Amino acid sequence: MEHQFTDQNFETEVLKSELPVxxxxxxxxxxxxxxxxxxxEELSSELxxxxxxxxxxxxxxxxxxxxxxxxxxxxxxxxxxxEVFKTLTGLRTKEDILAEILEK
Amino acid sequence: xxxxxxxxxxxAGLTASIYASRYKLSNLVIGGLLGGTITYAHRVxxxxxxxxxxGFELSQKMAAQVKSLGVEILGENVTSIxxxxxxxxxxxxxxxxxxxxxIILTTGTKRRKLNIPxxxxxxxxxxxxxxxxxxPFFKDKIVVLIxxxxxxxxxxIHLAEFAKKIYLIYRxxxxxxxxxxxxxxxxxxxxxxxxxxxxxxxIGGTNVEKVILDKPLxxxxxxxVQGVFVEIGGVPSSLLADQLKIEKDQEGYIKVSPEMxxxxxxxxxxxxxxxxxxxxxxxxxxxxxxAIAANSAFEQLKS
Numbered sequence: 001m002e003h004q005f006t007d008q009n010f011e012t013e014v015l016k017s018e019l020p021v022x023x024x025x026x027x028x029x030x031x032x033x034x035x036x037x038x039x040x041e042e043l044s045s046e047l048x049x050x051x052x053x054x055x056x057x058x059x060x061x062x063x064x065x066x067x068x069x070x071x072x073x074x075x076x077x078x079x080x081x082x083e084v085f086k087t088l089t090g091l092r093t094k095e096d097i098l099a100e101i102l103e104k
Numbered sequence: 105x106x107x108x109x110x111x112x113x114x115x116a117g118l119t120a121s122i123y124a125s126r127y128k129l130s131n132l133v134i135g136g137l138l139g140g141t142i143t144y145a146h147r148v149x150x151x152x153x154x155x156x157x158x159g160f161e162l163s164q165k166m167a168a169q170v171k172s173l174g175v176e177i178l179g180e181n182v183t184s185i186x187x188x189x190x191x192x193x194x195x196x197x198x199x200x201x202x203x204x205x206x207i208i209l210t211t212g213t214k215r216r217k218l219n220i221p222x223x224x225x226x227x228x229x230x231x232x233x234x235x236x237x238x239x240p241f242f243k244d245k246i247v248v249l250i251x252x253x254x255x256x257x258x259x260x261i262h263l264a265e266f267a268k269k270i271y272l273i274y275r276x277x278x279x280x281x282x283x284x285x286x287x288x289x290x291x292x293x294x295x296x297x298x299x300x301x302x303x304x305x306x307i308g309g310t311n312v313e314k315v316i317l318d319k320p321l322x323x324x325x326x327x328x329v330q331g332v333f334v335e336i337g338g339v340p341s342s343l344l345a346d347q348l349k350i351e352k353d354q355e356g357y358i359k360v361s362p363e364m365x366x367x368x369x370x371x372x373x374x375x376x377x378x379x380x381x382x383x384x385x386x387x388x389x390x391x392x393x394x395a396i397a398a399n400s401a402f403e404q405l406k407s
Contacts, residue, residue, distance in 0.1 A: 030237040031143035031160030038138070038179060071241045071311070071331075072228040089228035093136040093181055095197045 002044035003054030112210030114140020116375025119394035125173035139163030146236035213338025222306030230312025235259030247331035256335035257285035
């Protein structure tokens with residue numbers, strides 16, 4: 001099961017995480033986000049122990065969404081040691097996401 | 105060995121599976137993104153029986169119907185199809201192999217891009233290909249939307265619920281959307297349509313700040329905007345067809361007969377990836393073509 005990130009737990013769960021963290025910024029009204037949801041769930045178990053994978057509802061967590069200037073969803077951001085390492089905007093397939101985030 | 109493998113999981117593929125199942129053809133649907141292009145529509149009002157439904161919900165209902173008939177939808181992309189005698193071997197990106205007697209290709213389209221300076225740089229920083237996803241981020245902002253189709257016009261109307269002002273920019277002299285949409289556009293005080301004009305550049309700092317038009321508007325070729333929405337249709341995702349030497353037209357659409365047959369025996373195609381979709385590319389026509397393709401596969405397997 002993927003993690004649920006919020007404005008409240010973002011610092012401890014994402015920014016201070018030992019593992020890299022992949023955050024899926026989404027909203028319930030976004031069809032393509034829903035289309036990607038099952039892929040995020042699969043990635044979460046496939047990457048267990050390597051990358052922490054979780055979702056963040058931009059409607060309920062405006063503070064974080066604004067901080068990272070989210071203007072398009074789905075957006076995936078890979079955080080490493082509290083910093084934005086990579087941003088993937090728009091609909092992606094699982095293989096595509098894997099290739100992008102496992103790339104050194 | 106399946107009777108049919110359907111590649112693509114949008115309306116055409118899902119309908120093909122429903123029909124195939126009811127013909128008692130064993131079948132499998134393989135598609136990386138369940139739902140297809142219709143999931144981009146925030147409101148679908150022309151699919152009979154379910155007026156006002158969102159595109160995503162409509163596709164979910166179709167997928168649920170497929171699964172209720174006992175068919176698996178595999179969420180992966182296909183990387184190769186090889187024909188060996190009368191059998192097709194389909195390989196997915198995780199190297200799973202499947203075999204079938206026939207294939208129905210329903211791989212749809214990818215979003216068409218403007219291919220102008222700034223477009224890639226400002227993706228996610230003001231440039232968007234999905235009004236239903238991103239309209240709420242442009243509350244009280246000024247945006248341009250490029251296109252003149254149903255998707256473009258319905259997108260502009262959706263944007264008007266949030267943005268302060270929408271310039272709908274279209275390269276031709278009349279919108280090509282259904283008159284119902286065109287009327288809604290004309291009656292919406294927030295939307296201004298600019299005809300026979302193209303965008304040539306997107307400019308900004310961190311985010312989009314303005315766009316350059318190829319023809320001045322009120323003496324200005326610069327337009328101050330915070331968002332650029334691109335709704336100019338798709339390009340066919342028909343690369344897989346090449347491996348089977350399937351005939352395509354100049355733009356890459358798969359050529360099909362009225363029975364949705366390709367030039368290769370045992371391979372059918374339906375939906376936006378076919379040259380038939382050039383007449384009308386709607387969820388309902390994709391579904392109709394999917395049904396015909398499944399019927400044609402059935403007829404061929406019977407004989």
